[in-house]
Amino acid sequence: MDKQKLEYFRNLLLQQRRQAIEDLRANRAIALEDIDGVDDSGEMSELNLNRSTALTLASRQSQLIEEIDEALGRIEDGTYGQCSRCGKPLDEERLKAMPTAKYDAECQAAIEAAQGIATPTL
Ligand SMILES: [Zn+2]
Secondary structure (H helix, E strand, O other): OOHHHHHHHHHHHHHHHHHHHHHHHHHHHHHOOOOOOOOOHHHHHHHHHHHHHHHHHHHHHHHHHHHHHHHHHHHHOOOOOEOOOOOOEOOHHHHHHOOOOOOOHHHHHHHHHHOOOOOOOO
């Protein structure tokens, strides 16, 4: 991949990283919100639901940040845009949609199948 394209994906990843950090902070704040002073049980369970949703989102976002950091590392060491399994170049459209992609569609499907995750049929 040429320098210009790498720079494009690096910016894309940095942008996503900033967004993910913001979202992570917001969700953590909700998850840790002080529930003192709430005595209505309906309001309480709604609050708990919000908190557990926020926690789920927060853990997804921290995972995303890790993936972004890994992708940025691959840009640094020159392996970005190659499938980590078979070494084939990744489809650029795929990378644009998911700049943290590590595998091409074929390997991704094989890995998911091996993990027993059902691949959605399109
Ligand atoms: Zn592959």
